[in-house]
Amino acid sequence: xxxxxxxxxxxxxxxxxxxxxxxxxxxxxxxxxxxxxxxxxxxxxxxxxxxxxxxxxxxxxxxxxxxxxxxxxxxxxxxxxxxxxxxxxxxxxxxxxxxxxxxxxxxxxxxxxxx
Amino acid sequence: xxxxxxxxxxxxxxxxxxxxxxxxxxxxxxxxxxxxxxxxxxxxxxxxxxxxxxxxxxxxxxxxxxxxxxxxxxxxxxxxxxxxxxxxxxxxxxxxxxxxxxxxxxxxxxxxxx
Numbered sequence: 001x002x003x004x005x006x007x008x009x010x011x012x013x014x015x016x017x018x019x020x021x022x023x024x025x026x027x028x029x030x031x032x033x034x035x036x037x038x039x040x041x042x043x044x045x046x047x048x049x050x051x052x053x054x055x056x057x058x059x060x061x062x063x064x065x066x067x068x069x070x071x072x073x074x075x076x077x078x079x080x081x082x083x084x085x086x087x088x089x090x091x092x093x094x095x096x097x098x099x100x101x102x103x104x105x106x107x108x109x110x111x112x113x114x115x
Numbered sequence: 116x117x118x119x120x121x122x123x124x125x126x127x128x129x130x131x132x133x134x135x136x137x138x139x140x141x142x143x144x145x146x147x148x149x150x151x152x153x154x155x156x157x158x159x160x161x162x163x164x165x166x167x168x169x170x171x172x173x174x175x176x177x178x179x180x181x182x183x184x185x186x187x188x189x190x191x192x193x194x195x196x197x198x199x200x201x202x203x204x205x206x207x208x209x210x211x212x213x214x215x216x217x218x219x220x221x222x223x224x225x226x227x228x229x
Contacts, residue, residue, distance in 0.1 A: 042219030042220055048216060
């Protein structure tokens with residue numbers, strides 16, 4: 001049973017560039033959430049996708065956008081990169097967006113460095 | 116809105132001694148609470164979860180946590196620490212319905228010494 005997978009593992013970009021990160025959910029899961037974890041901090045919720053729509057959004061600017069595909073995989077896009085966007089980006093999958101007891105399973109993350 | 120506060124940023128124990136990682140929560144309703152562990156350069160792994168069933172929750176690798184509503188606490192314990200337990204631990208609260216995002220604490224780094 002494949003868990004949550006993310007690509008790429010590491011990425012280096014320069015300020016002002018754009019980046020796309022990818023996530024494939026755990027088998028049987030249909031909901032994908034994205035989190036940003038800055039160095040030494042806990043993960044912060046960016047947004048959640050279900051049925052190819054953004055269902056919830058955290059306190060992140062519009063430079064952060066996403067997409068979910070019919071096969072439930074997801075992309076996170078960040079435009080006009082800033083130095084402060086350097087972080088570990090985590091993807092989590094779950095079954096359904098509104099089940100309060102469901103568990104979110106995390107991928108290994110993508111380490112983004114902005115120079 | 117829900118939140119969690121991890122009371123210690125760093126805890127150091129000797130191998131074979133008990134572990135206590137403290138977490139207090141704030142929620143306007145009965146919360147779902149989790150503990151996740153993150154080893155260096157690894158993703159987050161679920162240790163255990165509380166979802167309004169038994170107040171004493173047993174997780175993986177010998178960890179357990181007790182939900183205490185009167186104290187708004189959800190502390191993580193283990194009777195005997197192992198070197199492999201050294202990692203970052205996050206207490207997490209989950210919202211409900213259209214606010215089902217996870218809200219993480221700031222983390223507690225557990226150091227295990229010989």
